[in-house]
Amino acid sequence: MxxxxxxxxxxxxxxxxxxxxxxxDFARYGPPSREVLAVTAAALARSARADHDTVNDLMRAETRARDSAARLAGADPERTVLLPNASTGLFHAAFGIPRGTVLVPAGEFPANHYPWRRTAALGRARARSLQPDAFGRITPDLVRAALTDDVVALSLSAVDFRTGFRADLAALREVLGPDRLLVVDAIQGFGVADLPWQAADVLVTGGQKWLRASWSTGFAVLSARALDRLEPVLTGWTGVEDVALFDDREHPPATGAQRWSITNLSPVTAAALAAALELVERTTxxxxxxxxxxxxxxxxxxxxxxxxxxxxxxxxxxxxxxxxxxxxxxxxxxxxxxxxxxxxxxxxxxxxxxxxxxxxxxxxxxxxxxxxxxxxx
The missing domain is CATH 3.90.1150.10 (Aspartate Aminotransferase, domain 1)
Structure with missing residues (x-):
């Protein structure tokens, strides 16, 4: 056996x-592990007895979580950034595309529709609905047939929330070619499905479902192509160079994925995410x-x-x-x-x-x- x-x-x-x-009901919420509960409680307890070392010590959890996420995604830590949820990453991606058409499957989870509606309202990128086949699948052939000169990206879920269908990311990457971006919401598959995540230019996920890190956890991984082409429209004060220099001037965006940071995240949730990701790594x-x-x-x-x-x-x-x-x-x-x-x-x-x-x-x-x-x- x-x-x-x-x-x-x-x-x-x-x-x-x-x-x-x-x-x-893991596709909706994944109850966290005892270790996630323990590190969350420990971080909160430490914060309640804060001294001159507390904040710096707790913030180290962000590096642990980022590095573990990068290893699981097969990416460089410098191209990985922690986020509070998948939606934040999708909004960063959407607002980063200045113009053109983005293919978005009909029937996608709403989190992958609203960012494009908001950018269209501001005269930036617009979404075009991509109808799935009779089995509810988005196939490479469907995408190939929908490509026109104005299409600059495809945004879809790696795993469909309704049916569990997993997209062929490698084939979609090939169909899109080098001139279009592939934006992937990995929330229904990361950590439990062995998919070629490196095919994505933008990979976003939240940790509250299959990763079992609970709420307010997540991350994004950006390809070199994404860093080159996406405008850092939503970059905040923690997403710039010389972040600790308060000189009343606008600093340039960070060179890596950190440019998607808006402000400091909770070190408590970062500790939870690190524990959850490291359990996946140990288990495989x-x-x-x-x-x-x-x-x-x-x-x-x-x-x-x-x-x-x-x-x-x-x-x-x-x-x-x-x-x-x-x-x-x-x-x-x-x-x-x-x-x-x-x-x-x-x-x-x-x-x-x-x-x-x-x-x-x-x-x-x-x-x-x-x-x-x-x-x-």
């Missing part, structure tokens, strides 16, 4: 968490991804066996940790009530439900889903 086939979560990883066994994305794939297979088989219709890809190459489904003839709210009665936590939408398993998810969670869906027959 392999670790991925065991009844519990992934050994060495699952033991770090206390989430209920029926929790299957490969091991985490393999365990999730096993649980997703089991959830797909269970839902189908109970008469459910799967809305997510079933191929390992096309999916991450999300299983979206409907139970024909049964209202999603009714299905959710049955799942709740069996201590299962799904995401409930108006027309479907979403189950998202992590490397800490035990087989017992699948059994709970089966019992809940069977109760509706």
């Amino acid at each position: 392999t670790a991925q086939d065991s009844d519990g979560g992934l050994p060495g990883y699952a033991e770090e968490f206390d989430a209920p066994e029926g929790y299957l 994305v490969t091991a985490i991804q393999a365990h999730i794939a096993t649980r997703v297979d089991q959830l797909v088989d269970t839902v189908r066996g109970c008469g459910g219709e799967i809305l997510s890809p079933t191929s390992h190459a096309e999916r991450a940790g999300i299983v979206s489904f409907t139970l024909p003839g049964t209202d999603p709210a009714t299905v959710a009530k049955a799942l709740h009665a069996h201590d299962v936590t799904p995401t409930v939408r108006a027309t479907s439900l979403r189950l998202s398993a992590h490397a800490s998810t035990p087989l017992a969670a699948v059994d709970r889903v089966q019992a809940a869906l069977t109760s509706l027959r």
Whole structure:
């Protein structure tokens, strides 16, 4: 019996968490580890007894988190910057493009639509809706067909929040060529899906979902092309050169990704993010991804066996940790009530439900889903 086939979560990883066994809502929020809780409490406690060393000591967590994020993304730390959430990174990217058309998939999570609406209102870059195929996928062929001379970028999620479909980032990079930017929201895949993140010119993610760092955590990684082409419109006082020199003059933006910094972030949340990222590094994305794939297979088989219709890809190459489904003839709210009665936590939408398993998810969670869906027959 392999670790991925065991009844519990992934050994060495699952033991770090206390989430209920029926929790299957990681695509919405990932309950943090005991270590994240501990470092958060320790940082807050230290701040309550502040002395002349406290602030400088606590701020070192930002470097730890940035360096770990860069290693996991396969990037240089100088091209990595911590952010409070993924949306902040998307706004930086959007306002950094002065003109042209940006392809944005229809049906994308709203966080990837509003930045482009705001820039269009100011006469900067404009979004053009890109319709997915019949299976809800954005494929390289679709993007190729949509390219016109005015298109300067493509902005999309690495993993679709509705279906769990993972975009082919390497192929999309090739289709776009050297003259267009690829902006990627990695929040539904970073840390749990082994994707070629280096294909992105702008990679943004938040830490509250699959990374399990809780809220107000995240980062961005910028390619050399992005640093060269994106205007630092939203650069704040912490994103410039000679940041500690208060001479009442405007300083030039930092040469690296730090130019996306607006102000100092919380060293408490930086400590939480560092702990979460380092746990992923110790466990490895490969091991985490393999365990999730096993649980997703089991959830797909269970839902189908109970008469459910799967809305997510079933191929390992096309999916991450999300299983979206409907139970024909049964209202999603009714299905959710049955799942709740069996201590299962799904995401409930108006027309479907979403189950998202992590490397800490035990087989017992699948059994709970089966019992809940069977109760509706």
